[in-house]
Amino acid sequence: KQEVTQIPAALSVPEGENLVLNCSFTDSAIYNLQWFRQDPGKGLTSLLLIQSSQREQTSGRLNASLDKSSGRSTLYIAASQPGDSATYLCAVRPASNDYKLSFGAGTTVTVRA
């Protein structure tokens, strides 16, 4: 059974600092991995999708890397802003014909002005 872990559980940084969020998974046989943002009490907003064959994916200030062999993904957020304060979740999809995602518990980020 796939287990997804996100460390740290919470992170507080001053504005302008770069953020590094970690996601690890136990079974390296994945189809893809997706990073989400969740604001308090709200739904999930997709940030980046990285396929199993990719090493990284970028969108604006966000960059996600994937190392399947070691079971790790890292989300980098450059030059953090107070608006980046949220919980960030990673989710792993096991196979193209398996739609069940395995979620990490998330990292709650606070960016201090």
Add this chain to the structure above:
Amino acid sequence: SAVISQKPSRDICQRGTSLTIQCQVDSQVTMMFWYRQQPGQSLTLIATANQGSEATYESGFVIDKFPISRPNLTFSTLTVSNMSPEDSSIYLCSVEPPSSRTYGYTFGSGTRLTVV
């Protein structure tokens, strides 16, 4: 990717009552998913809803407690029945990604349920 409209966004309900949550998608999708997120926890899949068939429930979830309807390819409802304070959670719907590998999962905006 699909756009999902979920409502209500939040509700406060009395114990013993039921609440129905709706999700409307702007395109036809075969599979819709319902998740629960208990306070401070990550997402747990409740069931998968396919149009024209009974929903498939995950271990620990039963149809009597969480009946699901899927009348067409763009709409689904989840009912939380005979609620207790332990049902206080965020409930989210999601849809399968398009067949293209470019898109990931899309989620609704969530329903924040408080049972008193």
